Amino acid sequence: MTRDDQEETGQDNEQRRPLGLVLLGGLYLFFFLLTMSTFGHPFPFMGTILLGKPAEVMVFLDSMICLYLFLGLMKRQRLTWYLLIAYNCFEIANTLINLRYISAADVEKIAGQPVDSQALLVNNISVAVAIILLTIFIYRHREFFNNRSNYLF
Numbered sequence: 314m315t316r317d318d319q320e321e322t323g324q325d326n327e328q329r330r331p332l333g334l335v336l337l338g339g340l341y342l343f344f345f346l347l348t349m350s351t352f353g354h355p356f357p358f359m360g361t362i363l364l365g366k367p368a369e370v371m372v373f374l375d376s377m378i379c380l381y382l383f384l385g386l387m388k389r390q391r392l393t394w395y396l397l398i399a400y401n402c403f404e405i406a407n408t409l410i411n412l413r414y415i416s417a418a419d420v421e422k423i424a425g426q427p428v429d430s431q432a433l434l435v436n437n438i439s440v441a442v443a444i445i446l447l448t449i450f451i452y453r454h455r456e457f458f459n460n461r462s463n464y465l466f
Contacts, residue, residue: 330389333450334457338386340447345379348372355423359407360414362423384465394451394458401448405441412437 349372356368363371378400385393417430 330387331454331457333454334386334389337451338383341379341383341386345376345383348376348379352376357407357411357415360410362415362419364423381465388462388465389458389460390463390465391458391461392463394455397451398448401444401451405444405448408437408441408444 352369352372354368354372356363356371358371378396382393382397382400385396412434417428417433420428420433
């Protein structure tokens with residue numbers, strides 16, 4: 314079937330992935346790569362800073378979740394829509410809890426250099442707001458996720 318035939322029958326619109334979904338896929342692929350790059354470094358989790366093996370396990374788990382979300386986005390999987398919202402809500406909660414219970418002094422001890430507490434606050438709030446906006450976008454575009462299969466492969 315040629316492209317002209319597809320346009321006449323309307324099949325082109327069903328096969329084409331929306332730009333928003335492509336951008337989301339790229340974002341979660343970036344999150345996967347970013348998380349993998351932190352392997353071996355301290356990992357802030359629910360108000361504590363994990364070091365060593367626990368931090369490596371958390372980085373691995375977070376990376377696998379991001380990889381699953383990326384693949385689910387590319388497959389337009391309905392289950393991924395729910396997981397994206399749950400993951401983003403968890404990330405927002407984790408960011409806010411870390412902001413509340415991990416002080417700039419704690420970060421300074423781990424980093425070995427001075428940390429501006431105001432900048433730490435602004436950066437964490439900015440990340441939380443960005444994830445909230447991303448979650449709103451995902452919530453409003455549920456129709457993008459039309460693959461009802463529970464399996465990626």
